[in-house]
Amino acid sequence: xxSFGGRWAPYLYVAPIxxxxxxLLYFSIGFAVYASLTDWNGLTRMEFIGLAxxxxxxxDRTFYIALGNTVKFMIATVTLQAVLGLLIAVIAKERIPGSxxxxxxxxxxxxxxxxxxxxxxxxMLEANYGALNETLRALGLLGANExxxxxxxxxxxxxxxxxxxxxWMGFSMMVxxxxxxxxxxxxxxxxxxxxxxxxxxxxxxxxxxLRGTTSxxxxxxxxxxxxxxxxxxxxxxxxxGVSTHFLSTFLYxxxxxxxxxxxxxxxxxxxxxxxxLAVVQMRLSNREN
Amino acid sequence: MKRKRLLAWGAMYGVLGxxxxxxxxxxxxxxxxxxxxxxxxxxxxxxxxxxFNYWSAIGNxxxxxxxxxxxxxxxxxxxxxxxxxxxxxxxxxxYRALLACLAVPVASVVTPLFFSINSLxxxxxxxxxxxxxxxxxxxxMLLLTKNHFDGIPTELVEAATIDGARPxxxxxxxxxxxxxxxxxxxxxxxxxxxxxxxxxxxxxxSSPEKYPVTQAIALLQFERMSQEQIGQLYAxxxxxxxxxxxxxxxxxxxxxxxxxAGAVKS
Numbered sequence: 001x002x003s004f005g006g007r008w009a010p011y012l013y014v015a016p017i018x019x020x021x022x023x024l025l026y027f028s029i030g031f032a033v034y035a036s037l038t039d040w041n042g043l044t045r046m047e048f049i050g051l052a053x054x055x056x057x058x059x060d061r062t063f064y065i066a067l068g069n070t071v072k073f074m075i076a077t078v079t080l081q082a083v084l085g086l087l088i089a090v091i092a093k094e095r096i097p098g099s100x101x102x103x104x105x106x107x108x109x110x111x112x113x114x115x116x117x118x119x120x121x122x123x124m125l126e127a128n129y130g131a132l133n134e135t136l137r138a139l140g141l142l143g144a145n146e147x148x149x150x151x152x153x154x155x156x157x158x159x160x161x162x163x164x165x166x167x168w169m170g171f172s173m174m175v176x177x178x179x180x181x182x183x184x185x186x187x188x189x190x191x192x193x194x195x196x197x198x199x200x201x202x203x204x205x206x207x208x209x210l211r212g213t214t215s216x217x218x219x220x221x222x223x224x225x226x227x228x229x230x231x232x233x234x235x236x237x238x239x240x241g242v243s244t245h246f247l248s249t250f251l252y253x254x255x256x257x258x259x260x261x262x263x264x265x266x267x268x269x270x271x272x273x274x275x276x277l278a279v280v281q282m283r284l285s286n287r288e289n
Numbered sequence: 290m291k292r293k294r295l296l297a298w299g300a301m302y303g304v305l306g307x308x309x310x311x312x313x314x315x316x317x318x319x320x321x322x323x324x325x326x327x328x329x330x331x332x333x334x335x336x337x338x339x340x341f342n343y344w345s346a347i348g349n350x351x352x353x354x355x356x357x358x359x360x361x362x363x364x365x366x367x368x369x370x371x372x373x374x375x376x377x378x379x380x381x382x383x384y385r386a387l388l389a390c391l392a393v394p395v396a397s398v399v400t401p402l403f404f405s406i407n408s409l410x411x412x413x414x415x416x417x418x419x420x421x422x423x424x425x426x427x428x429x430m431l432l433l434t435k436n437h438f439d440g441i442p443t444e445l446v447e448a449a450t451i452d453g454a455r456p457x458x459x460x461x462x463x464x465x466x467x468x469x470x471x472x473x474x475x476x477x478x479x480x481x482x483x484x485x486x487x488x489x490x491x492x493x494x495s496s497p498e499k500y501p502v503t504q505a506i507a508l509l510q511f512e513r514m515s516q517e518q519i520g521q522l523y524a525x526x527x528x529x530x531x532x533x534x535x536x537x538x539x540x541x542x543x544x545x546x547x548x549x550a551g552a553v554k555s
Binding site for chain 1: 484
């Protein structure tokens with residue numbers, strides 16, 4: 001194939017994506033590694049201080065709070081999104097009237113900006129005049145002067161998890177629905193002839209056949225947890241105190257506090273965790289195939 | 290048998306109904322609160338706000354999302370074509386190195402990113418947001434494009450090569466015409482992802498007149514808010530969701546197939 005550029009032609013095709021995206025991202029990662037070894041304040045001062053940022057990080061109580069919250073969020077959202085998504089996908093496959101309407105309803109939040117959803121939830125979950133507590137009072141489930149601190153230190157992480165489930169459950173549902181459509185009907189027919197009931201078919205055909213789908217959703221959920229920022233920053237901003245910080249917001253706060261070197265160290269920890277989890281997941285799914 | 294079937298239907302509608310109430314509750318609250326205290330006046334107040342300019346926020350989001358979508362579609366088609374159909378040293382390495390970026394959270398590199406964009410003199414400019422929007426969203430699209438191109442039969446390419454077509458001609462006259470739905474998927478996904486992005490503009494844009502919708506929400510929020518201001522905030526949120534709803538209604542099919550394809554094939 002002789003053409004413009006000869007044997008260099010392929011590189012011309014990949015050059016735009018490599019230069020705009022690859023170089024920017026890899027430069028950023030490299031720069032973050034370097035900055036994490038300095039006491040950079042984001043502007044001028046930048047002195048090499050070795051691993052001091054990391055030593056400080058692993059002593060920092062806020063780091064463990066942020067890590068704990070990220071893990072809680074990860075477990076809660078991955079589990080709830082998978083269970084609810086599968087449940088609705090299984091129901092939708094029965095083709096009961098109106099199932100398309102429900103699918104569209106649950107999928108719709110994906111198109112809305114997480115920043116807007118988070119803001120709606122922030123005011124809805126406010127303890128004194130927020131709509132949720134008002135509704136609970138109207139239903140008699142909460143006393144007239146009682147409040148539930150949905151975005152407080154105890155419940156904050158779970159409320160933020162709920163926001164994520166609201167946004168992304170429809171995605172799990174769609175992916176499971178696509179997976180369900182790929183299971184051959186003969187499997188179900190054979191099981192029915194053997195007298196297997198609905199639950200039996202769910203646990204011995206549907207769920208095992210969707211193992212690959214589930215593992216993809218788990219990977220995406222884990223990577224997504226490390227990426228979650230908007231729904232924390234725009235609701236609690238990590239507060240009250242530091243009780244609802246995630247790794248991403250902890251990093252952003254450090255950056256705002258002009259601790260660019262320290263925030264870079266947090267970024268490197270996030271990256272290492274993200275890559276390690278991605279590699280583990282790839283190994284696991286390769287073994288299965 | 291018929292009774293059992295009715296019971297099953299009842300259970301299924303029960304589950305769907307409860308979840309539907311939970312999913313519509315925040316939307317109903319937002320709509321109801323947007324009319325609270327000031328009624329329709331909340332909407333006119335937001336559209337004539339001192340600090341918050343609705344049309345400029347929408348326009349900024351369109352510029353950033355539209356600009357990054359165009360760049361993403363062009364460079365992921367070029368790259369996807371080369372990775373799919375050309376053989377060259379470093380191909381596998383480069384492709385893997387690019388896809389590895391899928392795991393990079395925006396938050397983890399905000400500090401160096403700010404430094405890079407600032408050094409390029411692009412801080413507080415549309416272009417300065419479009420570049421990182423492209424960088425963080427293009428890898429998913431590269432994956433989708435390459436997988437799609439892999440599925441185009443080699444016979445078509447061979448026939449065209451014999452007729453004297455060059456690589457770019459093959460991409461332009463054979464691959465792209467066979468990729469209508471793929472291009473729709475990639476465009477819709479890129480647009481929605483970029484439109485919804487909050488952290489990148491928040492990091493890089495400082496002038497309120499350049500705020501996209503996600504960032505402009507802040508202009509409607511204050512330290513201590515009156516019920517009236519909260520009503521206006523909700524009205525603003527509803528108005529800012531309208532473009533997303535329109536995009537969703539017109540492209541639901543592509544959004545669904547794009548998102549699920551990305552998940553199933555990754």
